[in-house]
Amino acid sequence: MARPSRPSEEYEDEVLDNEDGDVEEGELGEEEIDGTSAGGEELAAAGETEDEEQEDEEEDAQPWTGLNRLPEREDILDMLNELRGEGRKQLTVLLLGKSSVGKSSLVNSLLGEAVARVQAFKLQADTEITTTVVRQVAVGNPEMDGFRLKLIDTCGLEDPEAGDTVNLGALSKIAEDVRGVGIDVVLYCDRLDLYRVDPLDKAIIDAISQTFGRGIWRRTVVALSHANLVQTPPGTDYDSFVNGRIRLIRGAVRGPLFFRPSLPVALVENSETCPVSAESGFRVLPDGEPWLVALVSQLVDVAAARRRPYKYHPRLSSKPSHRFRWLLPVAIAAEVLFYRRFLRPRLDNNQRRVEREEDRVWALRGQQRRALGLHPPHRPDKEAAWRLEQMYDDD
Template sequence: MAAPARNDYEEEFEDDAEVEEVEEHDDGVEGRADGAENEEEEEEEEEEAQPWTGLSRLPERSELVELLKEVAGAGRKQLTVLLLGKSSVGKSSLVNSLLGEAVVRVQAFKLQADTEMTTSVVRQVAVGDPEVDGLRLKIIDTCGLEDPEAGDTVNWGSLSKIAEDIRGVPIDVVLYVDRLDLYRVDPLDRAIIAAISQTFGRQIWSRTILALTHANLTQPPPGTTYDSFVDGRIRLLRGAFPRGPVPFLRRPLPAALVENSDTCPVSASSGARVLPDDSEWVVGLMGEVVDLALARRSPYKYHPRMTTRSSSRFRWMLPVVVVAELLFYQRIVRPALESGQRRVVAEDDNLWAMRRQQRKALGLHPPHRPGSEAAWRLEQMYDDD
C-alpha cells in the first residue's frame, strides 16, 4: 500500500518540534545535565505483550496480516496507536473491535475519579508467519476529554494526566474518534481540539486520523445519500482542526469509518464487517493507520516543551520588524496623515471664505468663525448626540 506524500503543512509541525529540541540543548551545562536526567526518567520500560489471540478470530485476518507485514518489513518492531476524543463516541469499543477481544471495559462516561485516564493494551502477533510474528501492536485508550460536571467544558485535568502517562512514549498514529451520525461541530468540539493542540503541540495532527463511529447509517437524512452525508460530516470536522501556513496546499486529515455494533452487516463471501457502501471498515481503518505510520520519519513523542507557545524561530527578526514599522510610519503613514490634515484645513478655510463673500453680498457682517477650542467643544456636542 503506497504511503501518502509528505507536505509542507506536516513538515512545518515537525520542524517546530526539531527547532525546540535544539533550543533545549542550548541552555548550558546545567540544562544539559537536567535534560539527561529527565531522559533517563522518561525511558520507557518495555511492556509485556500477550499473544494476539483475537487476530485469528477476526474475519479480516488475512488482510490485516498483509498490512502488518508492511510494518514489519519497514523494520518496525511495534505499532503504537493513541485514541483521543469525547466520551460515548466509541473509543473503547473500537479497541475491542480491532483486537477481536473484549480487553477494555466499555463505559458510557470515563470521567469518574476512580477511572484510569489511559489504558494500554499490548498484543504480539503470532500467526506462524516469520515475516510478521513478533510484531507488537500497542493501543492506548483514554478517557473522555470533556467535563460535563463543569458545564460541558474541557477536562484539563484528564488531558494533563494523559499527557503525563504518554510522556516519552513513541506514538505512530493518533485516532481522533468522533461520531458520524452527528450534524454539526459544536463549540465543545472546537475547544477540545484546541486544548489538544495546546497540550500536545500542533505537530500531533500530522499523525492523526479521523475515526468516525456509528457509521452504519441505514437511513441517511432526507435529501442526502450515504456518501454525501459522510463527505459533509468529514468536511465539517476537518474544518475544526488547525490549518497550516498554506491552507490550499495542505493534505487534509485522513478519515476512516467505524461501526462497532454487533448489528453491523457482514459480507456474505468473507464474513468481514461492511458498511452501507459495502466497504470493509476494519481493513480500511487499519490501511489508513499503516499508511500514516510508514509515512512518518519518526514517531511522535510527547514532551512538555511541545506545549503550544510563541515560536522563537524568528525572534531575531523582532528588532528588524520594529525598525521597519517605525520607518513605515515616518516615511509613509505620517506624511499621509499630515497631508490629509493640511487638506482638511485648506478646505475649511475655503468654506469660511465663501461664507464671508456670501454674507458681504447680502450686506451682513462677516460670519463668526469659532476658535479651535470652541470648534472642538462643538464637535464633542455633536458626537455625544
C-alpha cells in the same frame, strides 16, 4: 485482498490536502519540528532509555490471540508486514475523543477480544485516565511474529459536571502518561450519526492542539463510529451525508493560512449488528467497504509516512507566550529596518516640508508689514518657539 478504495469525492479532497500539506511542511517547518521530532535534547534523553522502554514493552506484551478470530486476519497481517519490512517493531496508537464515541469499543474491535471496559462515561474517579494494551503477533510466521500493536485508550475529554467544558485536568494527565512514549498514529474518535460540530467539539480540538502541539494533527486519523447508518436525513444519501460530516470535522481542525493537515477518515461500526459480507466474511458498511481493513490501512499509511514517532514533551505545548517566542528577534529587526528604510525618510521629508511652509509664511508676513511701513516681524528662534508651544499646550 487489495486495499479498499475510498469514495471519489473524498479521495480528491485528500489528494488536495496532501498537496497543501507539502507546501505547509516547508512553510511551517518550525512548528512541524515542534510537533514531532523537536528538541535534540529531548530526543537524546529519550534515546538513552529507548532500549529500556522496548524491553519493558516486550515483557508486558501478551500474545494477540484475538487476531485469529478476526475474519480480516490475513489482510491485517499483510498491512502490518509493510511496517515490519521498514524495520518497525511496533505500531503505537493513541485514541482521543469525547465519551460515548466508541474509543474502548474500537480497541476491542481492533484486537478481536474484549480487553477494554466499555462504559458511557470515563470521567469518574474510579476509572483510569489512560489504559494501555499491548499485543504481540504470534501466528507461526517468523516474518511477523514478535510485531507488537500498542493501543492507548483514554477517558472522555469533556467534563459534564462543569457544564460541558473541556476536562483540561484529564487531558494534562493523558499527556503526562504518554510522556516519552513514541506515538505513531493518533485516532481522534467521533460519531458519524451527528449533524454538526458544536462549540465543545471545537474547544476539545483546540485543547488537544495546545497540549500536544498543532503538528499532532498531521499524524491523526479521524475515526467516525456508528457508521452503519440505516437511514440518512431526508434529501441525502449515504455518501453525501458522510462527505458532509467529514468536511465539518476537517474544517474544525484545520486552521487559517497554510495549516491544512490531510486528516484521513475511517468509518467504524463496532456493533455486532454490523452487516457481514457473504463472500469474505468481513464486516462491511452500507457502501460495501470493509471498515476494519480500511481503518488498519489508514493507520499503516500514516505511520509509514512519518519517519519518527511523536514523543510528547511539555515544551511542545502551544502556549501563546512560548509558541512564537523565536520570532521576537525577527520582529524587532523587521521593525528597525522598517523605521530606517521607510518611516524615518518620510518623517524627515515631512519635517522639511513644515519648515519650508513656515519660512514662506514668515516671508509673507514680512512683505505685508513692509507694505504698511512697519518693522519686520520678530521671528523667535527654535528654543523660544519650543517654549511657546509648550506654554500653549499646557493651557
